[in-house]
Amino acid sequence: MNIDWLHFTPWASITGGVLLGVASAMFILLNGRILGISGILGGLLPPKMADSLWRVAFLAGMFCAPMVFNALAPVGFASPPRVDADLLTVVAAGLLVGIGTRYAGGCTSGHGVCGLSRLSPRSLVATMSFMGAGFLVVYLVRHAI
Amino acid sequence: MLKNSVIHRVSEFLVGLLFGLGLILSGMTDPGKVIGFLDLFGLWDPSLALVMGGAIAVGFFAFTLAKKRTTNFLGGLLRLPTQNQIDKPLVIGSLLFGAGWGLAGFCPGPAWVSMASGQPKALVFVVAMLVGMVGFELMDRFIHAPRKAKLHTV
Numbered sequence: 001m002n003i004d005w006l007h008f009t010p011w012a013s014i015t016g017g018v019l020l021g022v023a024s025a026m027f028i029l030l031n032g033r034i035l036g037i038s039g040i041l042g043g044l045l046p047p048k049m050a051d052s053l054w055r056v057a058f059l060a061g062m063f064c065a066p067m068v069f070n071a072l073a074p075v076g077f078a079s080p081p082r083v084d085a086d087l088l089t090v091v092a093a094g095l096l097v098g099i100g101t102r103y104a105g106g107c108t109s110g111h112g113v114c115g116l117s118r119l120s121p122r123s124l125v126a127t128m129s130f131m132g133a134g135f136l137v138v139y140l141v142r143h144a145i
Numbered sequence: 146m147l148k149n150s151v152i153h154r155v156s157e158f159l160v161g162l163l164f165g166l167g168l169i170l171s172g173m174t175d176p177g178k179v180i181g182f183l184d185l186f187g188l189w190d191p192s193l194a195l196v197m198g199g200a201i202a203v204g205f206f207a208f209t210l211a212k213k214r215t216t217n218f219l220g221g222l223l224r225l226p227t228q229n230q231i232d233k234p235l236v237i238g239s240l241l242f243g244a245g246w247g248l249a250g251f252c253p254g255p256a257w258v259s260m261a262s263g264q265p266k267a268l269v270f271v272v273a274m275l276v277g278m279v280g281f282e283l284m285d286r287f288i289h290a291p292r293k294a295k296l297h298t299v
């Protein structure tokens with residue numbers, strides 16, 4: 001196995017991961033909810049009056065993150081994102097992620113972070129399934145086709 | 146005194162902000178980094194494993210505490226998932242999600258934050274994802290639900 005030392009960011013990634021954990025901890029302990037993005041988004045389709053405001057508040061907070069990050073972080077701290085997929089692939093990927101996460105009842109945050117944190121066998125199966133599919137698809141796209 | 150619902154909305158906003166900051170700092174808003182992790186047979190970027198490790202290390206203690214409670218600390222219910230079946234929708238849905246994740250390097254959270262930072266392809270991704278989610282809702286309502294109802298009547 002060859003490690004990509006140029007792009008590997010151990011400290012930023014562990015610190016960022018801890019922030020994700022703290023946010024998930026706060027959400028369950030303060031607001032009593034699982035922090036899962038696909039569920040929070042999907043619950044707005046269609047919006048139900050009494051059940052929408054908390055979702056909108058959370059998503060608005062996330063939406064402000066880039067602005068706050070740019071104000072706090074030193075200039076040029078984060079490397080520019082690399083989006084290699086062409087537009088058609090991005091559309092196909094979005095459709096698959098939308099249908100798949102709702103069908104599975106969770107994504108990387110709900111199953112991956114919260115589910116594994118609470119030692120849920122269901123979330124472990126989900127996480128192994130989506131990671132396995134991810135490994136396979138990247139292998140096929142980068143090395144087989 | 147502030148109304149309890151206002152306190153909840155402020156908390157949800159701040160938690161969303163913190164989660165978004167975590168995604169940016171960890172590098173997960175860069176699809177190249179996600180695909181670098183999924184590319185086991187190329188130049189492998191292990192960063193995502195450390196993100197998950199860091200998050201779960203904190204989350205484990207929070208959920209251990211949460212399991213002992215039925216109310217949250219701001220007042221109100223503490224809702225933990227009750228479903229524990231490992232069924233076909235869970236596995237098939239996760240496989241579809243993973244395939245899409247590997248194709249573009251976006252999952253829902255990072256895509257939402259990247260869209261907010263003005264990344265055009267992230268906007269396209271989010272729109273397609275929402276269309277997919279609506280598609281699921283429609284399928285669930287008109288195909289799965291009637292079939293289930295039929296099964297129950299037999």
